[in-house]
Structure formats: C-alpha cells, structure tokens
Amino acid sequence: MSEVKIREAHVSRETYDRLKHYESLVKKWSPKINLIAKSTLDNVWDRHIVDSVQICQGIDFPQTWLDIGSGGGFPGVVVAILAVERAPDCVITLIESDQRKCAFLRTAIRECGANAKVVSERIEKVPPMAADVISARALADLTTLLGFAERHLQPGGIALFSKGIQWKKEVDNARSQWQFDLKSTNSWTEPEAVVLEIRGVTRV
Ligand SMILES: C[S@@+](CC[C@H](N)C(=O)[O-])C[C@H]1O[C@@H](n2cnc3c(N)ncnc32)[C@H](O)[C@@H]1O
Numbered sequence: 001m002s003e004v005k006i007r008e009a010h011v012s013r014e015t016y017d018r019l020k021h022y023e024s025l026v027k028k029w030s031p032k033i034n035l036i037a038k039s040t041l042d043n044v045w046d047r048h049i050v051d052s053v054q055i056c057q058g059i060d061f062p063q064t065w066l067d068i069g070s071g072g073g074f075p076g077v078v079v080a081i082l083a084v085e086r087a088p089d090c091v092i093t094l095i096e097s098d099q100r101k102c103a104f105l106r107t108a109i110r111e112c113g114a115n116a117k118v119v120s121e122r123i124e125k126v127p128p129m130a131a132d133v134i135s136a137r138a139l140a141d142l143t144t145l146l147g148f149a150e151r152h153l154q155p156g157g158i159a160l161f162s163k164g165i166q167w168k169k170e171v172d173n174a175r176s177q178w179q180f181d182l183k184s185t186n187s188w189t190e191p192e193a194v195v196l197e198i199r200g201v202t203r204v
Contacts, residue, residue, distance in 0.1 A: 007188045009053050011082070018081045018112045019049055025108050026072055033100045035072030051189045052078035055135055055160050058185060058197055061087030062132030066152055068123045069139030070094040073105055075162075079135065080114035092116035093131075095123050123148055130154040137162040142170035142196070146178045150201045159198040162187075167194050177204055 004016040011019070023044050030036050040047045052075030061083060067076030076094040083090045094116055096102050102120040109116050119126065129152040136145055142161065149159040163170060171182065180201045187193035 006050055006053050009057055011053075012085055015081060015085055018084065018114070019053075019078065022073070022077055022081060022108055022112050023049055025104075025111060029104050030072065033104060035101065035104060036074075046189050048072075048074050049078060051075075051162065051187070052137070053082065054185075054188045055079070055137070055162060055195055056082050056086075058183075058195070059133065059158060059160070061090050062158075063090060064129070064131045064133070064154075065090055065092045066095065066129050066131035066134045067092070068095045068134065068136045068148060068152075070096045070105060070118075071098075071101055071138070073108055074137050075135055076116065077105060077108050077112070077114065080109055080116040081112050084114055088115075093129065094118045095121060095126055097122045123152075126152070128152055131157060133158050133160060135160045142167075142174040143177055146174055146180065146198070146201050149198065150178075150203070153201065156199075159196075159201065161196045161198065163194055163196055164190065165192040167196065171196075175204075178202070179204055 002013045003010045026035055026044050055075045070076035080092045094105055099120050102118050105118045131152055134149050134153055145161055178201055181199045183197040184194040
C-alpha cells in the first residue's frame with residue numbers, strides 16, 4: 001500500500017484522499033456556517049488538518065475516543081478518518097452544541113467513509129462517558145477542560161488538549177484546582193503551541 005507523509009505522520013494514500021475530501025468539504029461549508037476563522041480558509045490543510053493529525057501521533061488508538069466542542073471536526077473528524085485504518089473498532093463520539101455544525105459533522109463523516117457518532121449537546125449536560133481518550137481544541141481554558149476530563153474519562157484515561165502560546169500560564173492556573181501528570185509536545189504547525197497529554201486528573 002503506498003504511503004503519504006504528513007509532517008511526522010505516515011498515512012496510506014486512501015487516508016490521505018479521505019483527508020483531502022474532508023478539506024474540500026470544510027472549504028465549501030465554512031463560508032455558510034463559519035466552521036473555521038475566515039483568515040484560515042486559505043490554509044485549511046496545515047492550520048486545521050495537519051494540526052489535528054498530530055494530536056493522534058503520541059498514543060495508540062484506544063477503544064473509545066470522545067472529542068468535545070468539535071466545531072467543524074477538529075480534531076474529531078480527522079481522528080475518525082485516521083481510525084478507519086488504524087483502529088476500525090474504536091468508538092468515536094463528537095460532542096458539539098451547535099446544530100448546524102452537527103449537521104456538517106454528520107455529512108463529513110458519511111462522505112469521508114468514516115465512523116463516529118455526533119451528539120448535539122453541551123458537554124456539561126452529557127452523562128459521564130468513561131472514555132479512554134478525550135480531546136479538545138480551542139474550546140476552553142485548561143482548568144475548565146480538566147473538569148470535563150475528570151467527569152468523562154475512565155480511570156487511567158488520557159486527555160489530549162491543543163494549546164497555544166499561553167499554555168504554561170494555563171497549566172500554572174490549573175494546578176491550583178487539579179493534580180495531573182503532564183507531557184507537552186511541541187506543535188508541528190505553530191511555534192510555541194503544544195499538544196498536552198494529561199493523565200491522572202484529580203481535584204486538589
Ligand atoms: C472555537 S470552536 C473550536 C472548534 C474545533 N474544536 C476547532 O478546533 O476548530 C468551539 C466549538 O465548541 C462548541 N462549544 C462551545 N461550548 C460547548 C459546550 N459547552 N459543549 C459542546 N460544545 C461546545 C462551539 O459551538 C464551537 O463549535
């Protein structure tokens with residue numbers, strides 16, 4: 001099977017084609033329902049898709065993956081596309097409160113031949129999910145995200161959060177309310193941004 005390199009990730013030609021199709025859908029729908037900032041429409045591939053691919057790189061695919069505040073599907077739809085070949089049995093759930101974005105997410109998942117459930121609800125109203133992995137990008141500050149992680153991760157689960165230049169400050173603030181083990185990995189796409197891999201979240 002031929003492979004394509006996306007920065008440090010190797011994906012099959014089939015996965016690459018699915019990601020390219022998803023990119024075209026985001027570009028088509030975003031002007032109507034604001035899936036991404038207008039200023040990033042010319043760079044969907046690097047700013048959003050590659051940025052989401054990197055979130056999956058550090059870990060083995062789990063049995064259950066919960067993406068919260070999925071918006072246009074970053075990283076949730078990208079995770080679902082990568083899982084088609086890497087972990088076809090992984091149960092992926094995308095939580096998004098905006099119904100129009102949920103309609104887009106369902107269309108994108110179907111058209112890209114991926115498999116994930118979309119829940120149109122605020123995460124605060126969703127019963128505990130006991131997920132193996134929870135991810136979020138551009139949703140809330142780290143202190144708030146850790147509250148979601150504590151509620152929705154199973155014991156031993158992993159939280160993966162994309163964070164920008166202020167990430168160290170967010171970690172310091174979060175330590176006043178939460179204990180957790182942290183690994184940070186530099187972003188492939190944004191200088192000074194990171195992917196935070198967090199385990200063992202408990203209240204101080
Ligand atoms: C800034 S966007 C980021 C979307 C996507 N994760 C990304 O990186 O492009 C935040 C998204 O989270 C959704 N959202 C905000 N608060 C939420 C909540 N409490 N529960 C579920 N979704 C929420 C919004 O509707 C929006 O689509």
